[in-house]
Amino acid sequence: MKDLTERIRATFLYAGIDVTDTPLFTGVRGQQLAARASLIDTGALPLRHGTREPFRELAAAMDNALDLDQHRPGTLPRLAGYLHARTGGRIGSLSRLVRQAAITTILDGTQRITRAVLEDIDLDYLAEEQYRPSPHSPARKATARQ
Structure with missing residues (x-):
């Protein structure tokens, strides 16, 4: 090289x-x-960065790409906060979630993604552990105290 x-x-x-x-x-x-070489360490996509909302913009782009008969345009960007928390801001997890939700709604005939549909989908281990931490994890204990 x-x-x-x-x-x-x-x-x-x-x-x-x-x-x-x-x-x-x-x-x-x-x-x-x-x-x-310069090393650029990348992480999760932030929900907000200054005045921009890159995660909401990505959710909007995915929303625009959906070809579901009953889908309400703007659903995914409206759920950006939830989607970010659910996926940890990871693009791969978001893509998997939206893709599985679309497949689910095609198979059940509703062809409409809702938060309830998204909640029923299991994601990768890291996203699930972050969103629904185990009863013994510090994140779950902190949530219980609030």
């Missing part, structure tokens, strides 16, 4: 999980590449 970056006039983006611990950035050549 180092040789390629020296020969081609282009910007290279390397994406992955724990890339700093992979052969890409370790060893002699990896260290040379690491010296030329």
Whole structure:
């Protein structure tokens, strides 16, 4: 990769999980590449960022892409706060939730996504643990005290 970056006039983006611990950035050549790279640690999409609402914007884009006969436009952006809490702001979890809700409503004939439909869908472990923490987790205890 180092040789390629020296020969081609282009910007290279390397994406992955724990890339700093992979052969890409370790060893002699990896260290040379690491010296030329900037690490951008990405996390969940925020509900709000300054005056913008990136998560609501994403929910609106997904809402606009739905092709369900009885779907009420604007439902997903109106549920942005709930959707963010439910998915932890993770785009993959949101995509899975909306996709499964759409499939569910197609199969049951309602063709309309509602919060009740969304609540009945099980998500990935991380999203479920964050949204519905176990009785012994600190998040559940803090919620119970409020």
